[in-house]
Amino acid sequence: MSAQAPADPVAVGLPGPLGNMVAARLRRRAASERRWAKVTLWLGMAIIGAIVLIAAAAPLLGFVKPDQQNLAQALQAPSLHHPFGTDTLGRDILTRVIYGARIDLTFAFVTTIIPFFFGALVGALAGYRGGWLDTVVNRFVDTVVAFPFIVLILAIVTIEGPGLTGAYVGVFAVGWALYARLTRGEMLVERQREYILAAQILGYSTPRIVLRHALPNVLRASIVFSMADIVLNILLLSSLSYLGLGVSPPTPEWGALVAEGQNVLLTSWWVATLPGLVIVLTGVGFSLIGDGIADRFGRDFTLTGSG
Amino acid sequence: MSAPGTEIHAGAELLDVRDLTIGFPAGEGLLLAADRIDFQVAAGRTVGLVGESGCGKSVTLRSLLGLVPYPGEILAGEIRWLGEDLRGASKQRLAAVRGIEISMIFQDPTACLNPVFTVGDQLIETLRKRGGMGRDDARRRAVELLDRVGVPSPERRLRSYPHQLSGGMRQRVMIAIAISTRPKLLLADEPTTALDVTIQEQILSLLKAFQQENGMAIVLVSHDLGVISETCDEVVVMYAGRMLEAGVREAVMSSPRHPYTRGLIKAMPSLEISDEPPPAPIPGQPPNLADLPPGCPFQPRCELSRPECRSLPVTLDADLAGHGCACPFAEVAV
Amino acid sequence: MSAAEPLLAVSGLTKRFVDRHAVVDKLRRRPPATLTALDGVGFSLLPGETLGVVGESGSGKSTLARCIVRLHEPDAGSVMFEGTDMLSAAGAELRGLRRSIQMVFQDPYTSLNPRLRIGAAVAEPARVHGLIERGEEEDYATELLERVGIRPETVRRYPHEFSGGQRQRIAIARSLAVKPRLLIADEAVSALDVSIQAQLLSLLEQIRSDLGLTMIFIAHQLAVISRLADRVAIMYLGRIVETGATADVFANPRHPYTRALLEAHPRIDGTRVRKPAVRTETPSPYSIPSGCRFHTRCPLAEDVCSRVDPPAVEVPSLRGGHVSACHVLARAAEAHTPAAVGDVGG
Numbered sequence: 001m002s003a004q005a006p007a008d009p010v011a012v013g014l015p016g017p018l019g020n021m022v023a024a025r026l027r028r029r030a031a032s033e034r035r036w037a038k039v040t041l042w043l044g045m046a047i048i049g050a051i052v053l054i055a056a057a058a059p060l061l062g063f064v065k066p067d068q069q070n071l072a073q074a075l076q077a078p079s080l081h082h083p084f085g086t087d088t089l090g091r092d093i094l095t096r097v098i099y100g101a102r103i104d105l106t107f108a109f110v111t112t113i114i115p116f117f118f119g120a121l122v123g124a125l126a127g128y129r130g131g132w133l134d135t136v137v138n139r140f141v142d143t144v145v146a147f148p149f150i151v152l153i154l155a156i157v158t159i160e161g162p163g164l165t166g167a168y169v170g171v172f173a174v175g176w177a178l179y180a181r182l183t184r185g186e187m188l189v190e191r192q193r194e195y196i197l198a199a200q201i202l203g204y205s206t207p208r209i210v211l212r213h214a215l216p217n218v219l220r221a222s223i224v225f226s227m228a229d230i231v232l233n234i235l236l237l238s239s240l241s242y243l244g245l246g247v248s249p250p251t252p253e254w255g256a257l258v259a260e261g262q263n264v265l266l267t268s269w270w271v272a273t274l275p276g277l278v279i280v281l282t283g284v285g286f287s288l289i290g291d292g293i294a295d296r297f298g299r300d301f302t303l304t305g306s307g
Numbered sequence: 308m309s310a311p312g313t314e315i316h317a318g319a320e321l322l323d324v325r326d327l328t329i330g331f332p333a334g335e336g337l338l339l340a341a342d343r344i345d346f347q348v349a350a351g352r353t354v355g356l357v358g359e360s361g362c363g364k365s366v367t368l369r370s371l372l373g374l375v376p377y378p379g380e381i382l383a384g385e386i387r388w389l390g391e392d393l394r395g396a397s398k399q400r401l402a403a404v405r406g407i408e409i410s411m412i413f414q415d416p417t418a419c420l421n422p423v424f425t426v427g428d429q430l431i432e433t434l435r436k437r438g439g440m441g442r443d444d445a446r447r448r449a450v451e452l453l454d455r456v457g458v459p460s461p462e463r464r465l466r467s468y469p470h471q472l473s474g475g476m477r478q479r480v481m482i483a484i485a486i487s488t489r490p491k492l493l494l495a496d497e498p499t500t501a502l503d504v505t506i507q508e509q510i511l512s513l514l515k516a517f518q519q520e521n522g523m524a525i526v527l528v529s530h531d532l533g534v535i536s537e538t539c540d541e542v543v544v545m546y547a548g549r550m551l552e553a554g555v556r557e558a559v560m561s562s563p564r565h566p567y568t569r570g571l572i573k574a575m576p577s578l579e580i581s582d583e584p585p586p587a588p589i590p591g592q593p594p595n596l597a598d599l600p601p602g603c604p605f606q607p608r609c610e611l612s613r614p615e616c617r618s619l620p621v622t623l624d625a626d627l628a629g630h631g632c633a634c635p636f637a638e639v640a641v
Numbered sequence: 642m643s644a645a646e647p648l649l650a651v652s653g654l655t656k657r658f659v660d661r662h663a664v665v666d667k668l669r670r671r672p673p674a675t676l677t678a679l680d681g682v683g684f685s686l687l688p689g690e691t692l693g694v695v696g697e698s699g700s701g702k703s704t705l706a707r708c709i710v711r712l713h714e715p716d717a718g719s720v721m722f723e724g725t726d727m728l729s730a731a732g733a734e735l736r737g738l739r740r741s742i743q744m745v746f747q748d749p750y751t752s753l754n755p756r757l758r759i760g761a762a763v764a765e766p767a768r769v770h771g772l773i774e775r776g777e778e779e780d781y782a783t784e785l786l787e788r789v790g791i792r793p794e795t796v797r798r799y800p801h802e803f804s805g806g807q808r809q810r811i812a813i814a815r816s817l818a819v820k821p822r823l824l825i826a827d828e829a830v831s832a833l834d835v836s837i838q839a840q841l842l843s844l845l846e847q848i849r850s851d852l853g854l855t856m857i858f859i860a861h862q863l864a865v866i867s868r869l870a871d872r873v874a875i876m877y878l879g880r881i882v883e884t885g886a887t888a889d890v891f892a893n894p895r896h897p898y899t900r901a902l903l904e905a906h907p908r909i910d911g912t913r914v915r916k917p918a919v920r921t922e923t924p925s926p927y928s929i930p931s932g933c934r935f936h937t938r939c940p941l942a943e944d945v946c947s948r949v950d951p952p953a954v955e956v957p958s959l960r961g962g963h964v965s966a967c968h969v970l971a972r973a974a975e976a977h978t979p980a981a982v983g984d985v986g987g
Binding site for chain 3: 359503
C-alpha cells in the first residue's frame with residue numbers, strides 16, 4: 001500500500017496562505033508525536049539492552065571476582081579504579097552490581113515468562129470453554145490473587161530455608177494467576193468474534209481454534225502487563241534479599257547489595273545508593289519499553305471510519 | 308445574535324459554507340478529508356450530504372460546530388452562520404451556538420445519552436441550562452417534547468434510563484433534546500442508519516414535521532440515497548472529500564449528470580424482480596485518501612475517464628440553486 | 642414444483658435465551674427473563690435454490706442461521722440436511738456435515754483472523770479436511786482468491802491491508818475452500834457501501850451459478866434479495882410470517898408486515914409525504930405479544946388478532962408455495978378477494 005503523494009497544499013492551491021501555515025503546523029505536530037513515541041521505546045530498549053549485554057559478557061570482561069575481598073581497599077569512594085567504589089570488605093561494587101545483574105535479570109525473565117505462558121494458556125482455555133472449567137479456574141485464580149504474597153514466601157522460606165529457590169517457587173505459585181485473568185477476560189470477548197465462529201463452522205478442532213486462532217489475539221493485555229511484571233519481580237527479589245530472605249551472602253544480588261550498604265549509608269553513601277540506582281534504572285528501562293509497546297498497540301487511528 | 312425563537316423569514320440564508328477544507332496529518336503528508344466544500348442552507352430547507360464511507364461528509368458536518376476529531380484541523384474556508392464566521396470563533400461563542408442555535412443528532416444515540424442519568428434528567432437539564440427555563444416549566448416542556456417526538460407514556464418515560472429504551476426510542480429522545488431549544492439549524496449525522504426500516508420512516512417524518520412547524524433548517528448526512536431523496540431539498544454528492552455533483556433534489560436524483568451519481572443510483576437495490584444478475588455499475592475499490600490520482604478522484608473507477616481528467620480542477624459548474632456537476636465530460640442528461 | 646428431495650429441511654425450530662435469574666424475579670417467584678429468538682420456524686430448500694430471509698431487528702434471522710450450523714443448539718425442532726439429522730450428529734459425522742454448510746458473516750472487520758495471512762486463512766479449511774496436501778496451500782488459495790476477484794499477488798498479505806469489500810470476498814473464498822453445498826450469507830453485504838454491495842451481490846450470483854450452490858441469503862431489506870432469491874421468507878419476532886416465490890410475494894404480499902417492508906422501500910423519484918405504514922416499535926422479544934405477534938403494530942388488526950395465533954395458510958399464487966400467517970389477509974385470499982394494496986394505512 002503506497003502512502004506517497006498525499007495532497008501538497010501548495011500544489012492543490014488551498015485558498016489563502018493561512019491554509020499552508022496550518023497544514024505545515026499539522027505536519028510538524030504529527031511528526032514530533034511520532035518521534036517522541038519512538039524515543040520512549042528505543043530509549044527503554046537501549047537501557048535494557050546495555051545492561052543485559054554487560055551482564056551476559058561479565059565473565060569475559062576481565063573483572064576481578066565479585067567476592068574478591070581486599071580489606072585494605074575497604075570503603076573507597078568511587079574513582080577511576082573503582083567506578084562504583086568499594087564496600088566494607090573492599091570488594092569492587094561495580095563488579096558486584098554487574099554480577100548481580102545476572103542473578104536479577106535471570107530471575108526477572110524466568111519468573112515472568114513461565115507464569116506468562118502457563119497463565120495465558122489456562123486463562124485462554126477457561127475463557128473459551130466456559131462452563132465448569134471456567135468456574136473452577138476462576139475460583140482458583142481468585143484465591144491465588146487474594147493470597148498475601150509475603151506470607152507465602154515466608155512460609156516457603158521457613159520450609160525450604162533461605163535462598164533463591166523459595167523466591168522462584170513463590171512467584172511460580174502466584175504469578176500465573178494475573179495472566180490467566182487477563183487472557184480469560186480478553187477471550188470472553190474474542191470468542192464471539194466472527195472469525196472464531198467461522199473457525200467453528202469450518203469444523204476446526206478446539207485446540208486448533210484456541211491455540212492457533214484465538215490465543216495470539218488475546219495476549220495484548222498480558223504482554224503490556226508483563227513489562228510491569230518484570231519490574232515487579234526484580235523489586236520482589238531485591239526486597240526479599242534486603243530482608244535477608246532471598247539470596248545468602250556473599251551472593252551479589254542487587255537487593256542484598258543495598259542491604260549491605262545500609263549501615264554505612266551516612267558515611268559511605270555509594271555502597272547502598274549506587275546499586276539502588278541501578279535497580280531504578282532497570283525498572284525505568286522496562287517501563288519505557290512497556291510504554292512504547294502500549295503506544296504502538298494503541299495507535300490504530302484510521303481516517304475512513306466516519307465518512 | 309438573535310435569541311432562540313426569533314422568527315426568521317422562510318428561505319433566508321442561514322448557513323454559508325465556502326471553500327471548507329479539512330486536513331489530517333498522515334505519514335509525511337496531509338490527507339484532505341474535505342476539499343473546498345461549498346454549500347448554503349436556507350431556513351426551512353434541508354440540504355443532504357450524500358456519499359459512501361470516507362467521502363468526508365461526516366467530518367464536514369462536525370466541522371460546522373468545531374467538532375473535527377483530533378488530529379484533524381480546518382485548513383481553509385469559511386463557515387458563515389448568520390453572517391458570522393464560526394471558523395475563527397472563540398470557544399465561548401461556539402459553546403453559545405452549540406445546542407441552542409445549531410443542534411446536532413448522531414447515528415448512535417447511546418453515544419450522547421448518559422447511561423447513568425434518566426431520560427428526564429437529561430432533557431430537563433438541557434431545558435434549564437441552555438433554555439433558561441425554571442424547574443417546573445422545564446418538566447412540563449420535557450413531557451410535551453417527549454409526546455411530540457412520539458414517545459408513548461411520556462410522564463413515565465421521564466424516569467426511564469437510556470438502556471431501558473429501544474433504539475428507536477433513544478433516537479427520539481435524542482431528537483427531543485436537540486430540538487428542545489428550538490434551534491434554527493439541525494445537523495443530522497446518519498440519524499436513521501442504525502434503525503429498522505419501518506422506524507426510519509417514522510423518524511424522518513418527525514424531522515420533517517418539526518421543520519415545517521418551526522422553519523428549522525436541516526443538514527442531513529447519509530450514505531442512503533433513498534433517505535436523502537425523500538427528505539432533502541438540495542443534495543450534495545461527495546467523493547473522497549470533493550463535491551462531484553450538487554443541486555436541487557429533483558434535478559440531481561431524476562437526471563444525475565456525474566458518472567458517480569449515476570452509478571450510485573443504478574447500484575441501489577431495487578424491488579424489481581429480474582432474471583438478470585444484479586448490476587454492479589461502479590467497479591473498483593473505495594478511494595484511498597493517501598493515494599489519490601491528480602485531478603478527479605473518481606478516475607480509477609470511472610467509465611468516462613481519459614487523460615484530461617488528471618488535470619481537472621474538479622469544481623462544480625453551477626451552484627446548489629441549480630444543478631452543478633464537476634465532470635465536464637458527463638453527457639448532458641436527456 | 643418438482644418432488645425432488647430437499648437439500649435442507651427445517652421444522653419447528655425453537656430457540657430461547659434465558660437470562661440469569663434476577664434476584665428481583667426470584668423473590669417474586671417469577672421465571673427468569675427469557676428471550677424468544679425462534680418460535681417454531683420451518684422451511685425447506687431444494688438443491689440450487691436461493692432462499693432470501695428478511696427481517697428486522699429481533700426477527701431471529703441470525704439465530705436461525707446459527708442454529709442451522711449448530712453454533713447454537715436449538716431447544717426444539719429439527720434440521721435435516723440431505724436426510725441426515727444435523728442436530729444429533731457428532732464427532733466425525735458432524736465434521737463431515739460441516740463441510741457441506743458454510744457461512745459468511747456481516748462484519749468484514751472481524752470475520753478474518755487479523756494475524757493470519759489471507760492465503761493461509763483461505764487454504765486452512767482445505768488442509769484441515771484433508772482436501773489438499775501440505776505445500777499445495779498457496780496454489781489452492783490463489784485459485785480461490787482469483788475466483789472471488791482478489792489478485793493472486795496479494796496472497797501473503799494480512800487482512801488489514803484490504804478494504805471491507807475485499808475482506809468479504811476473502812471470507813467468501815475461505816468458505817468455498819471446503820466445497821460446500823449450501824452457503825448461508827448472514828447480512829453479508831449489509832455493512833458495505835452501496836457500490837461495493839452491488840459488486841458483492843453480483844459476485845455471489847456468479848459463484849452460485851458457477852458452483853451450483855444452494856444459498857440462504859439473510860438481509861434486513863427486501864430490495865437486497867430481490868434479484869438473488871428464488872423464494873423469500875419474511876420473519877418477525879421469531880416466526881416466518883410469510884413465504885413464497887419472490888415474484889409472488891412482491892406482487893401480492895399477503896401479510897401486513899410484508900406490505901410495510903415493501904412500502905418502506907425508498908423511492909428516489911419524488912418526495913413522498915408518506916404516512917408510516919406501521920405504528921410504534923417492534924415489541925421486545927422478551928415479551929412476545931399474545932395472539933398474532935404483529936397485532937400491536939398492524940393497521941388491519943381485528944379483535945381475533947390479539948387472541949388467536951394465526952395459522953400459516955397457503956394462498957393462491959402463480960408459482961405455488963405462497964404461505965401467509967395472517968387472519969385478515971389469508972381470509973381475503975381464500976375468498977378470492979384480491980386484497981387491495983390500499984388496505985394499508987386504513
